Amino acid sequence: MKQIALLGATGSIGIQTLDVIRLHPEEFNLYAMAFGRNVDKALPLIREFQPRLVVVQDEETKDQLAKHIDQPILIGADGLIEVSVVDDVDVVVNAVMGSIGLPATLKAIQARKVIAIANKETLVTAGHLVMSEAKKYGVDLLPVDSEHSAIYQSLNGESKQDIHKLIITASGGSFRDKSREELVGVTVEDALNHPNWSMGAKITIDSASMMNKGLEVIEAHWLFDVPYDQIHVILHKESVIHSMVEFVDRSVMAQLGTPDMKVPIQYALTYPNRLDLPMTKQLELEEIATLHFDKMDTVRFPCLRMAYEAGRAGGSMTTVLNAANEEAVQLFLEGKISFLEIESKIERALEQHQRIHNPDLSTILSIDKETRERVRFHS
Ligand SMILES: NC(=O)C1=CN([C@@H]2O[C@H](COP(=O)(O)OP(=O)(O)OC[C@H]3O[C@@H](n4cnc5c(N)ncnc54)[C@H](OP(=O)(O)O)[C@@H]3O)[C@@H](O)[C@H]2O)C=CC1
Ligand SMILES: CC(=O)[C@@H](O)[C@H](O)COP(=O)(O)O
Ligand SMILES: [Mn+2]
Secondary structure, X not given: OEEEEEEOOOOHHHHHHHHHHHHOOOOEEEEEEEOOOOHHHHHHHHHHHOOOEEEEOOHHHHHHHHOOOOOOEEEHHHHHHHHHXXXXXXXXXXXXXXXXXXXXXXXXXXXXXEEEEOOHHHHHHHHHHHHHHHHHHOOOEEEOOHHHHHHHHHOOOOOHHHEEEEEEEEOOOOOOOOOOHHHOOOOHHHHOOOOXXXXXXXXXXXXXXXXXXXXXXXXXHHHHOOOHHHEEEEEOOOXXXXXXXXXXXXXXEEEEOOOOOHHHHHHHHHOOOOOOOOOOOOOOHHHHOOOOOEEOOOOOOHHHXXXXXXXXXXXXXXXXXXXXXXXXXXXXXXXXXXXXXXXXXXXXXXXXXXXXXXXXXXXXXXXXXXXXXXXXHHO
């Protein structure tokens, strides 16, 4: 029985992780769960799964929750760390949104936990720290992000030196059929209308701006130790091929399936084995009949260009890219800026930053904070 600490239990990935745990009670037990402030969503889950420990974002949420449950309630980033290093926990599923997940990931690695990582912002913010700790402690990071799970599965039994390139597929997001001119005046509601996936708000906006693919390129660079020149992105509007690996002999391995995050979530939890997943729709290629592929246009999607540039520059540039994006997306969701201002704010934050080579954790955390403040209040 694997004991699981689930960070981000009330989110899109969190809820689907609980679906998987519920499906295999003989395999998995929810030992601890963390969420932000959504007590209404969390309470029935706590009652159903009876985790030993609960983490919330702040004191106020703790007071609200404490009236209803008997479990100890921990708070904030320290709480995320505490539940990630408990001796009895085997697997930490990091499904929080944002770089808030970074310190707990590092501590979980140091405690030699298996890490199922959905939280791509952590790898973009400080991939060099996460991967060097993972190497030092001999810990495998099991990707939950669908593209990275596809690449991980395609690399099963292969040698790293045989990789010619990684091919990451992009649906194109909510605005894939719009020109840049047509993006002026698009609404939050329009942007949240993803054609293929039902996900949390932030990642859905990232898909629409193509920053999600940019973050995924950087995530792939760190997870698979592949240079940026060997990571390609193509448009594939059906989201059936979740990503591919081309090898030196030109053979291409791909992983396919209906768009359902329970598949990569469960794979990360059962790796290297597989279990039945009966509620997921089977892929019926005869019904789909045709799959489409298009070249990616980085003039149409400047967020992808900025992500490649930040990734290639390295050091603290990707910390700034991520923090500026998180804050700008939040401002857009709050109705304070337009959709196109997301990318201009990120561009400005990158231009204003003086790159720091190989930043340590405290430098990363202060760059993250300063960038958010600059994007929110000064640009
Ligand atoms: N959704 C998807 O299909 C995919 C998501 N991902 C990645 O997975 C991660 C999660 O995405 P998603 O599930 O969509 O996001 P959601 O916004 O749906 O969920 C985020 C979760 O994090 C919690 N949370 C937010 N802030 C804090 C905090 N300070 N302390 C503790 N918990 C916090 C939220 O709690 P509360 O509900 O209380 O706010 C919620 O449980 C992201 O990094 C995303 O990029 C990757 C691939 C696919
Ligand atoms: C489900 C998943 O992994 C998301 O990251 C998804 O890839 C978003 O779709 P696009 O970014 O391709 O629109
Ligand atoms: Mn993805």
